[in-house]
Amino acid sequence: METNRFRTLISEGRLKATKQREKILNIFLKSSGHQNLAQIYSQVAKENPKIGYSTVYRTLKLLTRFGMAAQRKFVDGETRYEPIAGGSHHDHLVCLDCGNIIEFENETLEILQNNIAQQYRFKISHHRMELYGRCADCELKKEIRRRKR
Amino acid sequence: METNRFRTLISEGRLKATKQREKILNIFLKSSGHQNLAQIYSQVAKENPKIGYSTVYRTLKLLTRFGMAAQRKFVDGETRYEPIAGGSHHDHLVCLDCGNIIEFENETLEILQNNIAQQYRFKISHHRMELYGRCADCELKKEIRRRKR
């Protein structure tokens, strides 16, 4: 369980496992991912309004340091946080109409990444790929709208 | 020439071609790319200190609307602007040590993008791929440092 991993990392760093941190972690892990700080904070506040914005901010920073969260920025400029599940890497399809973000995994991409890196004598640690466009739902809606005219 | 394209778009929109806009455009096009607003502004200010920060801001926004510039955010969180040369699409290798950004083009990537899109019934408009790691120079420097120890 992720919570245990968190506790281990906390004690290894001689830090403290507080109820605020655990609450934030749980909400963050349960979340849909791709939320910005304000969104995460508002969920936390719903369950415990006593927890301050800066605690959420600092906890997410801590989780990032622990490799349990990643800060991402998509083209809309929003800084969002996403939980990192151990191991599996995924990329994103971003719908420019409704803003929905779909995750996908692709092995070929991983291979391609290595080929490109080799070409430039780059030592890759990780990559990030985002495909922007219109999702099936929005495309359908657009079709329907078109027919009504 | 890009300047002509700019002038056409300006007049099509019944906007005005000012010397400020042209100066900013020229500096931006000549630039190395991947600069943030403050960096672009400081270059502009060097040549004409009368031009204000907001004019640079608004011009870059205009260029983005025109499809002549793109706002990009890498993992360091910086918002940077990059000139879009007509047609050719490229992606980025980002060195986590020195911060250098190398551009590359890859056809396979374009094909892969379409395959993935099809799988999710996504209608792709564009993509973005970034490879993070250590560039050849930094890797070499690290090697040398290691040997000295």
Add this chain to the structure above:
DNA sequence: CTTAATGCAAAAACTTTGCAGTAGA
């Protein structure tokens, strides 16, 4: 002339931090 663009300064929107009080280890 008419209307968009500029430059300044100020507002807004985020992020980050200092510090006194609180609570884990």
Add this chain to the structure above:
DNA sequence: TCTACTGCAAAGTTTTTGCATTAAG
């Protein structure tokens, strides 16, 4: 106890905007 953590408020940053003035069409 001892030291890290929290919450608040305040300070930074960066991005946007209102408005009187200027200049392009």
